[in-house]
Amino acid sequence: MYIALFLLLQTVLGANILHIAPVGSPSHHIWNRALAFGLIKKGHNVTMLSHFEEKEKFKNFHIILLEGFFDKTYEFFSIDSVQPNKFLDIKTVYDLSLFSCEHDLDTQGFKTLMNYPKDFTFDLIIMDITIQQCLYTLIERFKNPPVVAVTPFLLPPVLSHLFGNPLQAAYMPYYNTLHIDRMSFLQRITNFLLIHSEILYRKYIVIPAESKLAKKHFGKNIQSFDEIERNMSILISNYDPILCFPLALPPNIIPAGGLHIDSVKSLPNVSNKHAISYIIQILQDLKTIVENAKEGLIIFTLGSYLRSDQMSVSKRTAILNAFAKLPQTVFWKFESEIDDLPKNVIIRKWLPQNDILGDPKTKLLITHGGGLSTQEAMYHGIPVIAIPFNTDQHSNAGKLASRSMAKILNYEDITTDSLYLAITEILNNPMYSRNIKQLSQRYKDREEHPLNKAVFWVEYVLRHGSANFFNLASRDMYTYQAASYDVIMVLLMGLYLLYSLISFILTSCKFIYHTVYLIST
Ligand SMILES: *[C@@H]1O[C@H](CO)[C@@H](O)[C@H](O)[C@H]1NC(C)=O
Numbered sequence: 001m002y003i004a005l006f007l008l009l010q011t012v013l014g015a016n017i018l019h020i021a022p023v024g025s026p027s028h029h030i031w032n033r034a035l036a037f038g039l040i041k042k043g044h045n046v047t048m049l050s051h052f053e054e055k056e057k058f059k060n061f062h063i064i065l066l067e068g069f070f071d072k073t074y075e076f077f078s079i080d081s082v083q084p085n086k087f088l089d090i091k092t093v094y095d096l097s098l099f100s101c102e103h104d105l106d107t108q109g110f111k112t113l114m115n116y117p118k119d120f121t122f123d124l125i126i127m128d129i130t131i132q133q134c135l136y137t138l139i140e141r142f143k144n145p146p147v148v149a150v151t152p153f154l155l156p157p158v159l160s161h162l163f164g165n166p167l168q169a170a171y172m173p174y175y176n177t178l179h180i181d182r183m184s185f186l187q188r189i190t191n192f193l194l195i196h197s198e199i200l201y202r203k204y205i206v207i208p209a210e211s212k213l214a215k216k217h218f219g220k221n222i223q224s225f226d227e228i229e230r231n232m233s234i235l236i237s238n239y240d241p242i243l244c245f246p247l248a249l250p251p252n253i254i255p256a257g258g259l260h261i262d263s264v265k266s267l268p269n270v271s272n273k274h275a276i277s278y279i280i281q282i283l284q285d286l287k288t289i290v291e292n293a294k295e296g297l298i299i300f301t302l303g304s305y306l307r308s309d310q311m312s313v314s315k316r317t318a319i320l321n322a323f324a325k326l327p328q329t330v331f332w333k334f335e336s337e338i339d340d341l342p343k344n345v346i347i348r349k350w351l352p353q354n355d356i357l358g359d360p361k362t363k364l365l366i367t368h369g370g371g372l373s374t375q376e377a378m379y380h381g382i383p384v385i386a387i388p389f390n391t392d393q394h395s396n397a398g399k400l401a402s403r404s405m406a407k408i409l410n411y412e413d414i415t416t417d418s419l420y421l422a423i424t425e426i427l428n429n430p431m432y433s434r435n436i437k438q439l440s441q442r443y444k445d446r447e448e449h450p451l452n453k454a455v456f457w458v459e460y461v462l463r464h465g466s467a468n469f470f471n472l473a474s475r476d477m478y479t480y481q482a483a484s485y486d487v488i489m490v491l492l493m494g495l496y497l498l499y500s501l502i503s504f505i506l507t508s509c510k511f512i513y514h515t516v517y518l519i520s521t
Pocket residue numbers: 015016045046047062
């Protein structure tokens with residue numbers, strides 16, 4: 001017994017792991033990288049397929065770069081291409097997927113991995129399955145080791161459904177809406193339609209297209225994507241019931257929301273022991289500015305995708321005029337130069353957002369409402385002004401605003417006055433800060449750090465080779481069966497038939513009665 005346990009533990013020591021993290025979004029990378037380093041710390045060897053270069057070498061961490069992605073003109077998420085239609089917005093995400101797939105399959109990095117010796121094995125594959133299903137074939141290429149799926153994109157219904165989770169459309173707000181978990185009837189209709197549209201769109205349009213792309217590269221006889229997805233062991237997701245709305249989860253979905261967040265006490269302590277040296281430099285550069293910010297700090301960033309320097313000059317001036325009226329120091333992530341900056345505004349091409357948020361002087365985050373940004377604000381208890389543009393930014397903003405931790409501004413509505421009003425409202429009304437600080441305390445009061453939890457579950461799959469025993473039976477059912485739509489349909493049809501039968505009998509009785517009455521008189 002002890003020997004068996006020992007052997008189990010033995011196999012877990014120093015596993016060789018392939019981490020497929022192909023989503024070309026820095027936030028996905030930050031999250032996946034944090035997970036990878038959690039595993040490296042436990043002695044595993046991680047090879048990560050990524051768009052993001054690593055300038056420094058860390059022991060047991062190997063990046064295979066899918067090069068050239070950011071050289072392409074990439075117009076899906078720009079400041080002026082906001083998609084107002086929620087249904088078409090679903091397509092944006094999958095367009096990005098196909099765009100990236102076409103790119104990645106042609107890279108040198110991809111060929112490097114494909115050219116590994118035929119008998120080279122990985123003990124386990126971790127795959128960010130948010131998009132880019134075309135890379136599923138790598139699983140087959142390395143002879144189907146156990147697969148752990150991950151998603152930093154909180155928990156999209158379409159992915160949780162893949163793992164057998166019931167849809168919960170009545171109270172799981174769809175990610176590109178401002179809905180909260182308590183919806184009106186009309187909102188529930190929209191929510192239902194959006195969730196089901198994505199499931200159908202992914203199943204009948206996206207997966208066949210991704211599969212076609214993969215076949216072009218790997219030949220016709222690749223494993224079916226349905227089968228590969230069905231075989232994935234668990235889904236580790238960036239979901240947490242405090243940061244998001246509460247949901248029911250099956251045992252094969254592991255909530256590890258915020259695993260990338262480290263506590264930081266004050267600048268310039270580097271929050272992450274594995275931080276890259278240029279981050280440390282930036283922190284040192286900002287140190288004096290932070291120390292001299294007597295009236296506190298405000299951070300303004302539109303995340304890693306949207307470029308603030310794409311704004312019209314009039315919009316930029318309106319924003320700067322609002323900032324100039326404030327006593328606080330404002331850090332703005334701005335990708336080029338600005339002449340005549342107000343004295344209290346500091347621009348940098350990149351900002352160590354998590355570290356600044358962790359500084360006690362920080363009073364407010366102005367953000368596009370990205371998943372990781374809102375999680376970091378909640379973690380550090382910093383109130384927010386959200387300017388959502390697309391996808392999950394809407395629901396993240398709604399989540400904070402509905403709990404009075406944030407105000408939402410539409411990008412089109414931003415003027416000097418509207419922005420100044422929103423900022424002063426948040427700074428002067430302690431309710432916002434109080435609410436989000438309370439949430440932060442609740443989040444931090446937890447059994448274990450989500451990173452440890454995620455690492456535990458990866459090792460669990462390594463030890464047991466699979467986690468199929470956790471599957472709800474719904475994972476093998478059609479959506480309409482799992483949601484009992486077929487039962488409801490049949491029952492409604494039955495009711496209708498019964499009603500028709502009764503009306504028929506009643507009409508017939510009346511007819512007979514009248515006939516008999518006529519004859520008898
Ligand atoms: C670690 O990963 C690298 C890169 O994939 C690989 O060359 C090496 O053989 C791996 N080491 C072990 C011990 O598996």
